[in-house]
Amino acid sequence: MYSLRDKYAIAGIGCTAFSKNSGRTVRSLASEASLAAINDAGLKVADVDGFVSFNFNDSVPAISVATEIGVPDVRYANDFLSGGNAANMIVLTAAAVIEAGLAETVVCYRAMNGRSGFRLGGGRDLSAHGITQFTAPFGWITYPQAMAMWCRRHMIEYGTTAEQLGEIAVTFRGNAVDNPRAMQREPITLDDYMASRMIVDPFRMLDICLETDGACAVVVTKAERARDLRHKPVYIAGGAYGGGPNQGEDLFDALRWPDHSHNYAKYIADDLWRSAGMGPADIDMAQIYDCFTYSVLMQLEGLGFCKEGEGGSFIGGGRIARDGPLPLNTHGGLLSEGYIHGLNHVLEAVQQLRGDAGPRQVPGVETCLTTAGAMTCGSAMVLRS
Amino acid sequence: MSYAKPLPVPDVETRPFWDGCREGKLLLQRCTDCGHKRFPPTHFCPNCRSAGQEWVESSGHGRVFSWIVVRHPVPRDIYAGEVPYVVALVTLDEGVRIATNIIGCAPEAVTADMPVRVTFREATPEITLPLFEPAPAS
Numbered sequence: 001m002y003s004l005r006d007k008y009a010i011a012g013i014g015c016t017a018f019s020k021n022s023g024r025t026v027r028s029l030a031s032e033a034s035l036a037a038i039n040d041a042g043l044k045v046a047d048v049d050g051f052v053s054f055n056f057n058d059s060v061p062a063i064s065v066a067t068e069i070g071v072p073d074v075r076y077a078n079d080f081l082s083g084g085n086a087a088n089m090i091v092l093t094a095a096a097v098i099e100a101g102l103a104e105t106v107v108c109y110r111a112m113n114g115r116s117g118f119r120l121g122g123g124r125d126l127s128a129h130g131i132t133q134f135t136a137p138f139g140w141i142t143y144p145q146a147m148a149m150w151c152r153r154h155m156i157e158y159g160t161t162a163e164q165l166g167e168i169a170v171t172f173r174g175n176a177v178d179n180p181r182a183m184q185r186e187p188i189t190l191d192d193y194m195a196s197r198m199i200v201d202p203f204r205m206l207d208i209c210l211e212t213d214g215a216c217a218v219v220v221t222k223a224e225r226a227r228d229l230r231h232k233p234v235y236i237a238g239g240a241y242g243g244g245p246n247q248g249e250d251l252f253d254a255l256r257w258p259d260h261s262h263n264y265a266k267y268i269a270d271d272l273w274r275s276a277g278m279g280p281a282d283i284d285m286a287q288i289y290d291c292f293t294y295s296v297l298m299q300l301e302g303l304g305f306c307k308e309g310e311g312g313s314f315i316g317g318g319r320i321a322r323d324g325p326l327p328l329n330t331h332g333g334l335l336s337e338g339y340i341h342g343l344n345h346v347l348e349a350v351q352q353l354r355g356d357a358g359p360r361q362v363p364g365v366e367t368c369l370t371t372a373g374a375m376t377c378g379s380a381m382v383l384r385s
Numbered sequence: 386m387s388y389a390k391p392l393p394v395p396d397v398e399t400r401p402f403w404d405g406c407r408e409g410k411l412l413l414q415r416c417t418d419c420g421h422k423r424f425p426p427t428h429f430c431p432n433c434r435s436a437g438q439e440w441v442e443s444s445g446h447g448r449v450f451s452w453i454v455v456r457h458p459v460p461r462d463i464y465a466g467e468v469p470y471v472v473a474l475v476t477l478d479e480g481v482r483i484a485t486n487i488i489g490c491a492p493e494a495v496t497a498d499m500p501v502r503v504t505f506r507e508a509t510p511e512i513t514l515p516l517f518e519p520a521p522a523s
């Protein structure tokens with residue numbers, strides 16, 4: 001269990017513009033976001049000595065970023081081969097790396113030309129080696145197709161409806177209207193959602209997140225050091241990473257997963273809450289990994305915000321709206337802000353906890369949950385001001 | 386006409402499964418130490434860690450655990466003529482789960498727990514795919 005409650009903090013955040021065609025190298029996007037985060041913290045490049053990132057063979061090694069921005073002394077660099085499940089885990093890893101003395105100030109980033117370059121949504125290796133030989137030959141290739149299979153199971157078990165998924169899409173889009181970073185800022189209605197094209201039943205176009213060129217970065221350092229820097233520190237109160245048994249042979253593979261109506265979240269909930277010394281009732285707002293509308297339901301249920309199977313009704317009635325009791329994805333999420341693989345959720349959490357989110361600021365926020373991952377493994381953090 | 390859709394690449398662990406499909410048999414691994422049946426193929430038994438294993442024929446019957454209807458083809462050039470098609474997870478009577486296509490009925494006719502049975506479709510001389518079709522309840 002993560003045992004560094006409040007000992008480490010996020011001291012800086014940075015990002016590039018989010019677009020469909022950056023016209024830039026992925027390395028330069030990573031460097032721009034990293035520089036922005038270092039500047040935001042009030043630090044100099046020479047103060048940074050560690051990098052942690054994750055990629056799907058669609059990014060650049062951390063050492064190349066350190067080289068481009070001229071870091072004089074890189075003591076630690078690690079590139080996880082991972083999907084969105086790692087977006088919180090890399091921040092926890094940064095704290096662990098500093099605790100171990102391997103580095104003092106660590107930049108965590110995710111950078112990708114996710115629309116103009118390698119498109120994660122575009123499908124997998126068609127040669128069907130390894131575990132893929134038991135999925136791709138049946139035309140089961142893309143992540144929307146993978147996740148729709150999970151969503152159907154939830155509908156079978158619990159009667160979850162398209163209208164409930166639509167409520168999530170409409171709410172997050174409404175938040176993006178007030179977010180200048182967001183790629184999709186036109187409000188939508190439930191009618192728009194229901195009328196959007198069926199891509200892979202039960203998913204419509206508006207159930208599926210965006211594809212984005214861009215990068216996000218955060219700077220992690222010791223809490224006492226962060227207190228001397230430019231911004232009010234955002235403390236890492238707790239966190240967890242994992243997913244229980246049968247996580248499969250890769251991120252797509254869930255052939256042996258016991259119950260597709262629940263995902264990784266239920267397996268990390270206990271570690272997460274114990275590490276933070278909090279429970280769902282202590283959370284003021286959350287940025288939930290929303291590669292698809294449906295993944296929000298599994299995480300709310302799994303982490304104990306509502307009972308298993310009740311996610312669909314739980315999110316109704318304005319509960320997750322910005323002025324509701326549990327505001328979610330106040331930036332618009334992966335669905336409407338952009339898909340920087342979940343690290344953009346951490347940036348939004350930091351802005352909200354600093355009280356720095358402008359027109360989309362939720363008043364009085366002291367705790368924010370962030371999550372990352374949708375299927376058999378994932379990570380989550382409790383951040384606090 | 387060449388076969389454009391993804392083709393399995395059998396390996397040292399999975400070749401007996403695909404050889405079985407070509408001969409019209411749906412084969413599963415069974416642990417020779419604890420009897421646990423498993424799919425997809427692995428070297429070690431996840432139940433007892435034994436490497437002892439044999440291949441046994443499945444009844445070929447199961448039930449639909451979950452399914453999707455693919456309407457937007459990806460990649461378009463390969464699947465444009467195939468949509469809509471159904472991909473399903475089928476839980477075999479032996480307790481293991483397999484991904485497949487449901488054929489022989491309209492996509493709208495697929496329901497949860499629907500009884501299905503295996504039917505084989507040759508893709509190439511080497512590869513035959515195990516598909517499933519509606520079956521009377523067994």
Ligand SMILES: [Zn+2]
Nearest residue numbers: 416419430433
């Ligand atoms: Zn065994």
